Amino acid sequence: MFLSFSRPLSVIQAVIRNLFHSLAQERGPYMRHIKRTFIVLLTVALLLYSVAYVSDFNFKTFTFPQAWLNKVINQINYTTINSTLAVHTPNDSLQIQQRGTTVAQTTDIPVYYHVAHPSNYHFILDEPDKCKQNPFLVLMVPVAPHQVDARNAIRRTWGNESSVQGKTLLTLFLVGLTGGPEAQQQLEEESRQHRDLVQSNFVDSFNLTIKTMVIMDWLATRCPQANYSMKVDSDMYLNLENLMSLLLAPNTPRQNYITGMVMWDRPVIRDKSSKWYVSEELYPELKYPTYLLGMGYVFSNDLSKKLVEASKVIKPFNIEDAYVGACLKQLGVEPSSPPDPSKFKAYLGQYIREDFFRVITTILGSPQQLIDIWKDVKRPT
Template sequence: METKLSNRNVWKSLGADRAPHRCHIKTGFFLLLTLVFLLTAIAYVSGFPLETAVLPDTLYKKVLNQIRSYYVVTEYPPASENQTIFLKPKSVQQSPTQTTDISVHHHVAHPSNYHFTLDEPDKCSQWDPFLVLMVPVAPHQREARNAIRSTWGNESSVQGKAVLTLFLVGLTGGAEAQQQLEEESRQHRDLLQSNFVDSYFNLTIKTMVIMDWLATRCPQATFSMKVDSDMYINVENLMTLLLSPNTPRQNYITGYLMRNRSVIRNKKSKWYVSQELYPEPKYPTYLLGMGYVFSNDLSEKIVEASKEVKSFNIEDAYVGACLKQLGVAPSSPPDSSQFRAYLGQYNRENFLRVITTILRSPQQLIDIWKDVKQIKLE
C-alpha cells in the first residue's frame, strides 16, 4: 500500500493527474529513464560508483558492492530462510586485462579478487601442523561444524603429528547471521570467512580461497585435505597413508579418482557446464570433491595455475584442470577402497578400514564416531 501511495504522489507531483498533459508526462518519464540508463552506463565504464551517490544504502547494495564485478544478484532471500543465493553473470564483455570484470557466463575464481573478513592468520605459526583439514561449509550449517568439532575435527595429534581443522564460509546474507558467525569464531577460533556469496555455483571460488589461505597463511604444513562437511574421516588411517615412505611430499594428490568423465551439457542438470566455459567434451582426471588430500606445495601452484585456467562451476573438475595445466597427475591411493562415496548400511568394520565416506547427517557422524572409538578402547 505504501508503494502504491508513493507512486501516486510521484505522479501527482509531475502533474500526471491532469489528463491533457499525460502524453507529455509519459514521454518525459521515459526520457528520464533513458537519461538514468545512460548515466549508469557511463558510470559503469568509468568506474564511478553512481549508486553510492544517488541511491540509498541498503543491505542489497552492501553485498552487491563486494561482488558487483562478478555477478548480478537475481534473488537474495533472508538469512533465516537458509536458501541458496542464485546468481547470474554480467553480460558485459570486459577487457581480459581487467581482473575485476568478467566475460559473459564466467566468474572469477582466482582468490586475489577476494579478501578474508574472518581470519586466523597466525594459527599455523602457533600450531605448526603436519596436516591441515580444510572444510568448506555454508554459514548456517553450525550443526555440521559442531559435529566435526566433537569427532574427527577434535583430533589434534595423530601418531605424533599435529593436525589442524578449519572451516571456510562465504557471506552470510544478513546482519544477525553474521553476528552469530562472529561469536562462533570468537568461541572456537577455527572459522575463516571470505567475501564471496556462499552458493553452490560458487564452490570453485570457495575451493580456490582455501588454496590461497593454505599458500599464504600455512606454507609450513606438509599435507592438506579439502573435505566436505558431510564426511566421515578416519584420521588414523589418513595419517598412516601420509606417513608411508611411499607417499611423496611434493606434487602429490590422491582421493577418489574420476577418470574419463564427460562434461554435462544438459541445462537442467545442477552439474551443467557450457561449452564457452569448458569447450572440451571430457574433463581431465580429477579427484571427487568430497575429500582429497594433497602435499601442501600444491596449494600455491594451483593458485598460480588458476590465473591461466578459465574457471567453471564444477570445483573438483576445475582443480583437475589446474593440475593438468601444472603437469601434475592425480595419484591412485594405495588402497582405493579407503576413499568411498557411500558405505551403505552401517558396519563398524568398514568404518575402521576407510579414510573417507559420505554420511547422511551430523548426528550420524557423532553416533558412528562414538561406536568406532569405543571399539578402540575395548
C-alpha cells in the same frame, strides 16, 4: 558465455544510435515527442531482450542457474576489475573488495578468468596465527554459514583431533557471506568461542569453485609451512589414523601430490536440467581432465600456491572438483590413485562398524550420524 554480455549491449547501442540519427532528420515539436517516447520504449524493450539473452532466465521458475550467476559476477568483475569490486549481499550491507594475494593481478589476462581468482576477495574472519604450531596436516572444511550443526559435529569428532601418530593436525572451516547482520553477529560469536572459522566475502551460494580457490589461497598465504592439506566436505566421516598412515608412508610424494577418489574420463554434462550442467562456452571439451571427487582429497601443500597461480588462466566453471582438475592439468600435475582406492569411498551403505576401520573418507547422511558412528567406532572393543 562470459563475453556474451557485451555483444547484445553493443548491438543495442548501435541500433539506438542509428535510429536516433534517422529520426533526427524529422522536424516539429510533435515529432520530437514521438522520437523521445519511441526511443525510450525501444531502449527498454532491447534491454529486456538483452537480459533474457544473457541470463537464459526461466520465467517458469524462481531459481537462478549457475551459468546466469556466473555471467552476473563476471560483468561485475569486468566493469570494476581495476578498482573496488562491489558485489552486494541480499541486504546490500557488505561490499566485496579486491585484495592482495600470492599472485599479482595483471591486465593481460582475460578479465572473466578472475571470477574464481582469490584476489577478488578478502578475509573478514581470519586465523592467521593458527599455523605457528607448524601443523603436518591442515584440514579445510568448506561449509555454509548457517550449518552450525555440521561444524559442531566435526568439532566433537575428527575435528577435535590435534595429534595423530605424533603429527600435529589443524581443522578449520571456510565460510562465505552470511547475508544478514544477525547471522554475521552469530558467526563472529562462534569464531570467538572456537577460533576455527575463516570467512571470506564471496556470496556463499552456487560458488563452490570460488570457495575452493579461497581455501587454496588461505593455505598458500597463511600456512605454507604445512606438509599436507586436505579439502574435506562437512558431511564426511574421516578416519585420521588411516589418512596419516597414507601420508607417512615412505613412498608417498612430498610435492606435486594429490590423491583421493580419482575420476577418469568423465563426460561434461550438457543437459540443462542437470545440476551438473556446464555449457560448451564455459568448458568446450567433451570430457574433463582427471580430477579428484570433491568430497575429500588430500594434497602436498606446495600445490595450494600453484593452484592459485593456475586459476589466473583457467576459465572458471561451476563444477569445483573438475575445475581443480583443469588447474592441475595446466600445472602438468597428474592426480594419483591411492594405494588402496577403496579407502576413499562415496557411500558405505548399511552401517557396519568394521567398514569404518578400513576407509579414509565416506559420505554420511547427517551431523548426528557422524557423532553416533564416531562414538561407536571409538568405543573399546
